[in-house]
Amino acid sequence: MSVDSSISERAAALLEEFEMFDDWVDRYQHVIDLGKELEPIDEAFRTDAFKIQGCQSQVWLQPCSSGRQVHFKADSDAQITKGLIAILLRVLNHSSAIEIAQYELTFLDSLELKEHLSPTRKNGLDAMIRQIRLYSVAIEANAISTQ
Amino acid sequence: MDKIREDFPALNQLIHGLPLVYLDNAATTQKPLAVIEAIDGYYRNDNSNVHRGVHTLSQRATDAYEGARATIAEYIGAKSTSEVIFTRGTTDSINLVAASFGGTYLKAGDEVLVSEMEHHSNIVPWQLICNRVGATVRTIPVTDAGELDYPAFKASLSTKTKLVALTHVSNALGTINPVKDIITEAHAMGIPVLLDGAQAVPHGRVDVAELDVDFYCFSSHKLFGPTGFGVLYGKREFLEVMPPYQGGGDMIDVVDFAGTTFNDLPYKFEAGTPHIAGAIGMAAAIKYVNSIGFGFIQNQEAGLLHYATQQLTAIDGLRIIGEAKDKASVISFLIGSAHPYDVGTILDKFGIAVRTGHHCTQPLMKRFGIPGTVRASFTFYNTRAEIDRLEIAIRKAAAMLL
Known part of the structure; x- marks a missing residue:
């Protein structure tokens, strides 16, 4: 996926990719496989300071943005959570901070994976998205103030 | 048994298109019409x-x-x-x-x-x-x-x-x-x-x-x-x-x-x-x-526990946590290195309700050095056919995750 594409283009491409799968087993298998290909976080970030504690699974989020382009690495101890992280980061990474702050993650509804992002699911994903948005706002604010 | 299951309206429903198998009775039981x-x-x-x-x-x-x-x-x-x-x-x-x-x-x-x-x-x-x-x-x-x-x-x-x-x-x-x-x-x-x-x-x-x-x-x-x-x-x-x-x-x-x-x-x-x-x-x-009587309940639960233990231990890589001699109808388990959250998520897709996580017993999970378990808990309205569905679903989850 080109880094020049927009956030909605990347979401649309992902949806198209998932349309190949007829049933949930294949869809979930693809989520799990995407998790296996996820860019690993640097071990120095596998600490409590970068951990998003979920009741069911844990997420570690490593911010590595430069300028106003947002870039994150993340990991989870659960494979489905990790696969969903891969999906989210594929769409969100390489976006501008302002794009992320304003973007509604509606593409997940179409993937039928939305239930995993519910705050009541307690797998750390909902908190991860909130954290990414906060980072994005901070990146944008920082960029404006240093202009 | 069909008669007893009719007493519990919530048992009679489809989850993701499949009949519900409710094995989270230790969290809360379903309620009879009475x-x-x-x-x-x-x-x-x-x-x-x-x-x-x-x-x-x-x-x-x-x-x-x-x-x-x-x-x-x-x-x-x-x-x-x-x-x-x-x-x-x-x-x-x-x-x-x-x-x-x-x-x-x-x-x-x-x-x-x-x-x-x-x-x-x-x-x-x-x-x-x-x-x-x-x-x-x-x-x-x-x-x-x-x-x-x-x-x-x-x-x-x-x-x-x-x-x-x-x-x-x-x-x-x-x-x-x-x-x-x-x-x-x-x-x-x-x-x-x-x-x-x-x-x-x-x-x-x-x-x-x-x-x-x-x-x-x-x-x-x-x-x-x-x-x-x-x-x-x-x-x-x-x-x-x-x-x-x-x-x-x-x-x-x-x-x-x-x-x-x-x-x-x-x-x-x-x-x-x-x-x-x-x-x-x-x-x-x-x-x-x-009205059901503990004679019937205990007999039923002992049978389910014995059958489920036997069926689940036959699954490659499945490990039961908690093997006390005197045990209620609860099986906590892990399969290989699969995370309980992943297993529970896939079981739910098969219409099976189990509990995953630390079960509000973090010191106990720490003692066993595990993040949590998958827990299936049975009561008298559960059946062997439901345990068979659990076993098949666990095997499928293992195939996806391991």
Whole structure:
């Protein structure tokens, strides 16, 4: 996926990719496989300071943005959570901070994976998205103030 | 069996297009029609506040509410209804004892003895009161099989021990603790015992008089009754001395700014308008359980536990956590390195409801060095066919995850 594409283009491409799968087993298998290909976080970030504690699974989020382009690495101890992280980061990474702050993650509804992002699911994903948005706002604010 | 399953309307539904297999009974059980109808009937016909009204409805509500207390007292073998205190549930019951008994009897340097297999609700209330008074929560270790380390328990009892607070049946492992021996042992040293009976009452008859237990806590919703309601049984000798836990209406005798006197037992501990429908629903649940009978229930559960253990252990890489000799119908397990969250998510897609995670027993998970488990818990309305579906779904989950 080109880094020049927009956030909605990347979401649309992902949806198209998932349309190949007829049933949930294949869809979930693809989520799990995407998790296996996820860019690993640097071990120095596998600490409590970068951990998003979920009741069911844990997420570690490593911010590595430069300028106003947002870039994150993340990991989870659960494979489905990790696969969903891969999906989210594929769409969100390489976006501008302002794009992320304003973007509604509606593409997940179409993937039928939305239930995993519910705050009541307690797998750390909902908190991860909130954290990414906060980072994005901070990146944008920082960029404006240093202009 | 079909007849029994018809008593539970929630069992009859499709999840992701498949018939629901409900194996999360240790978290909460489904409710029989008898309970649903009792609650419905109360709100339709008798709804009124209890104890204070002179009108007919209030009298009917009070009769039903106090009748429920009599049903519950008889069910657990309490000598008197005044020893049966209504609470919001097991957690509330333990908090009541921790605050009121703990606040009265615990002093700096004292110890409250709990085990490593306690639910957080039988750890944290003791930590709170112990921190306040300078006492210590001491833990009894658990063996690799998930049993209480009995010699360590005996060695932990001392003149510093002011209370033993122990789970009757472990929610995470299913272990049934030898509570009769534990109580005898503790009483020989003059130490009272509190039992967390939340996981015990659905599986067998509990007789507080025969156990000679000092406090027994349990919830309605794990016994086929409504949520938000539970019981604290306490021996009168302690309840009389213990101060009220919460203040408000119903728990008072005379209120005056110069000083208030308190109502008699059990009302001293029941501030505010109670969960009247909860009491009535729980009494209906008890009557339902009595009509099924523990003979049938225990026979059914033992068969399911044996069959599920046999079917699940045949799965490659499956490891059961908690292999106590004396065990309730609960199987906690892990498959290979698969995370419980992933397994639970996939089982749900197959229409199977299990519990995943640490089961509010983080110290126990730490002791076994695991992030959590997948827990299947059975009750008398479950079937072997459901266990077959569980087994097949676990194999499919393993194929996806490993």
